[in-house]
Amino acid sequence: MVKVGILGIGTVGESVARILLENADVIEARAGRKIVPVIGVVRDLKKPRNVEIALTDDPMEVIESADVDIVVELMGGIEEPYRLVREALKAGKPVVTANKALLAYYRYELQEIAGSTPLFYEASVAGGIPIIGALRNGLSANHIESIKGIMNGTCNYMLTRMIVDGVAYEEVLREAQELGYAEADPTFDVGGFDAAHKLLILGSIAYGIDARPEDIIIEGIEEISSTDVEFAKEFGYEIKLLGIAKKVDGGVEMRVHATMIPSSSMIAKVDGVMNAVSVVGDRVGETMFYGPGAGGDATASAVIADIVEIVRGNSGPMLGYKKGLESGLRLVGKEEIVTQYYLKLKVVDRPGVLAAVTSTLGEYGISIESMLQKPSTLADRVRLLFTTHSCREAEMLAAIEALKALDVVDEKVTMIRIEK
Amino acid sequence: MVKVGILGIGTVGESVARILLENADVIEARAGRKIVPVIGVVRDLKKPRNVEIALTDDPMEVIESADVDIVVELMGGIEEPYRLVREALKAGKPVVTANKALLAYYRYELQEIAGSTPLFYEASVAGGIPIIGALRNGLSANHIESIKGIMNGTCNYMLTRMIVDGVAYEEVLREAQELGYAEADPTFDVGGFDAAHKLLILGSIAYGIDARPEDIIIEGIEEISSTDVEFAKEFGYEIKLLGIAKKVDGGVEMRVHATMIPSSSMIAKVDGVMNAVSVVGDRVGETMFYGPGAGGDATASAVIADIVEIVRGNSGPMLGYKKGLESGLRLVGKEEIVTQYYLKLKVVDRPGVLAAVTSTLGEYGISIESMLQKPSTLADRVRLLFTTHSCREAEMLAAIEALKALDVVDEKVTMIRIEK
Numbered sequence: 001m002v003k004v005g006i007l008g009i010g011t012v013g014e015s016v017a018r019i020l021l022e023n024a025d026v027i028e029a030r031a032g033r034k035i036v037p038v039i040g041v042v043r044d045l046k047k048p049r050n051v052e053i054a055l056t057d058d059p060m061e062v063i064e065s066a067d068v069d070i071v072v073e074l075m076g077g078i079e080e081p082y083r084l085v086r087e088a089l090k091a092g093k094p095v096v097t098a099n100k101a102l103l104a105y106y107r108y109e110l111q112e113i114a115g116s117t118p119l120f121y122e123a124s125v126a127g128g129i130p131i132i133g134a135l136r137n138g139l140s141a142n143h144i145e146s147i148k149g150i151m152n153g154t155c156n157y158m159l160t161r162m163i164v165d166g167v168a169y170e171e172v173l174r175e176a177q178e179l180g181y182a183e184a185d186p187t188f189d190v191g192g193f194d195a196a197h198k199l200l201i202l203g204s205i206a207y208g209i210d211a212r213p214e215d216i217i218i219e220g221i222e223e224i225s226s227t228d229v230e231f232a233k234e235f236g237y238e239i240k241l242l243g244i245a246k247k248v249d250g251g252v253e254m255r256v257h258a259t260m261i262p263s264s265s266m267i268a269k270v271d272g273v274m275n276a277v278s279v280v281g282d283r284v285g286e287t288m289f290y291g292p293g294a295g296g297d298a299t300a301s302a303v304i305a306d307i308v309e310i311v312r313g314n315s316g317p318m319l320g321y322k323k324g325l326e327s328g329l330r331l332v333g334k335e336e337i338v339t340q341y342y343l344k345l346k347v348v349d350r351p352g353v354l355a356a357v358t359s360t361l362g363e364y365g366i367s368i369e370s371m372l373q374k375p376s377t378l379a380d381r382v383r384l385l386f387t388t389h390s391c392r393e394a395e396m397l398a399a400i401e402a403l404k405a406l407d408v409v410d411e412k413v414t415m416i417r418i419e420k
Numbered sequence: 421m422v423k424v425g426i427l428g429i430g431t432v433g434e435s436v437a438r439i440l441l442e443n444a445d446v447i448e449a450r451a452g453r454k455i456v457p458v459i460g461v462v463r464d465l466k467k468p469r470n471v472e473i474a475l476t477d478d479p480m481e482v483i484e485s486a487d488v489d490i491v492v493e494l495m496g497g498i499e500e501p502y503r504l505v506r507e508a509l510k511a512g513k514p515v516v517t518a519n520k521a522l523l524a525y526y527r528y529e530l531q532e533i534a535g536s537t538p539l540f541y542e543a544s545v546a547g548g549i550p551i552i553g554a555l556r557n558g559l560s561a562n563h564i565e566s567i568k569g570i571m572n573g574t575c576n577y578m579l580t581r582m583i584v585d586g587v588a589y590e591e592v593l594r595e596a597q598e599l600g601y602a603e604a605d606p607t608f609d610v611g612g613f614d615a616a617h618k619l620l621i622l623g624s625i626a627y628g629i630d631a632r633p634e635d636i637i638i639e640g641i642e643e644i645s646s647t648d649v650e651f652a653k654e655f656g657y658e659i660k661l662l663g664i665a666k667k668v669d670g671g672v673e674m675r676v677h678a679t680m681i682p683s684s685s686m687i688a689k690v691d692g693v694m695n696a697v698s699v700v701g702d703r704v705g706e707t708m709f710y711g712p713g714a715g716g717d718a719t720a721s722a723v724i725a726d727i728v729e730i731v732r733g734n735s736g737p738m739l740g741y742k743k744g745l746e747s748g749l750r751l752v753g754k755e756e757i758v759t760q761y762y763l764k765l766k767v768v769d770r771p772g773v774l775a776a777v778t779s780t781l782g783e784y785g786i787s788i789e790s791m792l793q794k795p796s797t798l799a800d801r802v803r804l805l806f807t808t809h810s811c812r813e814a815e816m817l818a819a820i821e822a823l824k825a826l827d828v829v830d831e832k833v834t835m836i837r838i839e840k
Contacts, residue, residue, distance in 0.1 A: 026561075304560070
């Protein structure tokens, strides 16, 4: 019998304890041994919980207990779980965590501390989708060319409602909050930070890149309007919040932002709260992994899969690499990334304006792929929409500043990156 | 250094040898040890090969060689590879195979013989998609509710051309043969047998069902016409060749056949030669795994992933279960399956005929969900299209016989099963 202690009995912790009991038949048959949740840590012992295990408010009691074989960390936060996971590993106990923020900051330190003690984290990226296993094991023969993931269900739900039903951003955010998909302060989701934490984890497994959130472009969907969604369609694109990690000459680009992707691509078809990660390997081609990215039971499904792997005696290198890649791969700087762009400008409706705009873009070496002119809500203004050929982010940012400085261009210029 | 011997240097064998050499950097970094292909078995030593390893025409030389640590079986056929894989396992050598036919017949025997020696087979189902790993490891916390897979790229290519471009079956088959997607004798693909082999393997991992091809419904796409494809759309469905394994009251249904699935479902959006497997777990909900199901490099990607797992020292139970499920699960008989159906009949165009048809269906307890009447190419005939509510296969087959026996109904009645 293998005994599990759970640090943090919230939604996911309750699901882990419950599923271990309710699905004990199939879990034992697959693991080869009975797996039993024995104790959970809560902050407030008086609050009623929907679990039938012993409770304590002292995490060290769980970590130090001779009665606990595997420690599951589901607390949230960063520094406190970091301390406790280290304690558990030092006590030689295998750890399973769903804590993406912890791993976004401390995964390499934890890999070092863990040594040969298993530290598994399937649930930290894309909830119930076994993407970590796919990337660490299933695609190990490949140089990974790119990863493109819809890894935040809240944003995907909101964008889907905007795309399919034409609902405005503010309205759909309120709706997402009412449905419990978005927090009262939605910044962590809609600002792209949640997706960025997940992307950093995948970037380590795919490329061995040791980066932190502050090292990469992180943008959200706050600036996306229904008009952009509509115009994107006319160019043949859908707008999704993507986490992108991509091998290019000279390194690996990593970035999270609202992205225009061809409507015909598989990942463009992923709607609602669902997540999906598309991985292109140099040998396998494109694979995609789709499923629920959140929810107590879906996340617990991934946590328990890790527990089963530990019980079976499997380990594998925590971050996918047993040795470093000799050649190494460096993270491409934020302004060095190269991609195509969509630009939306409001300009004065008079002859010569289009020439002024396009020649400004030309000055920065940016060439236009396609252009649309649309009526504006203001009588003396028109909207200009461009998609550009590939250029460097630095040039694009400079060109946008130059465009804003033109008399004939209104202050607000919308830029959305395109991925093909 | 780990040395690999390959039984069968065909397209996949060449890819395995080549990728092990060309991607040696990333494979060694992930596995922790160098993995080197040392010898391959060919039937004809004189035929030129595109590999830089030693060749022999004697498989036992590879199996018995002290210089070979892992045996990869890529021969095709059933009895001969069965004999050789047993020999390799008896010699204590881990085996990786991509041979779905071998596993469709002998997987339980092989599990028995292998004991604790690893016998991996990720490449046997859906080529480069790591679906075996997902099912065996990533979803191990779940009772599997259903598996629905597009597992034959040839059929999916053909159906996509029929659906998207309205090309007729015979023409698209010729085209698939020219492109190398279909064999000169296409029966194994278009008859559903290839997909059935893969489904049987997944059925073992998901449910522990020990069935062979002759135990399950296996139908292909030979009877599907452009009209069916077109009419399916009017009812809101796409037609795909699906392998279905599904938990129902009293057991597990397993079957391969052309299937109407709602156009809005994720798996309906999988086009061309791509494969995809949708798995619904009782805790995780729906997940889907998408990618290339065939091709030398894609298949080799899965073969090498297995080799890396073996080198890392991971094993896990070959067929997903370390112990049997105490309750067990039985395979539902072919005629006991319950589903919805689409029926297409050609009938004489005169009053009372519709009543005769619907009352015949009623006699077998089959109730109609929706009905369409369409003009026929023959002047005195009309086409009747039905979708039915769920009923047992036995009743449906009997009802079809009774319909055919009616004077007013033409001999050929088309039946396509529906999955929602």
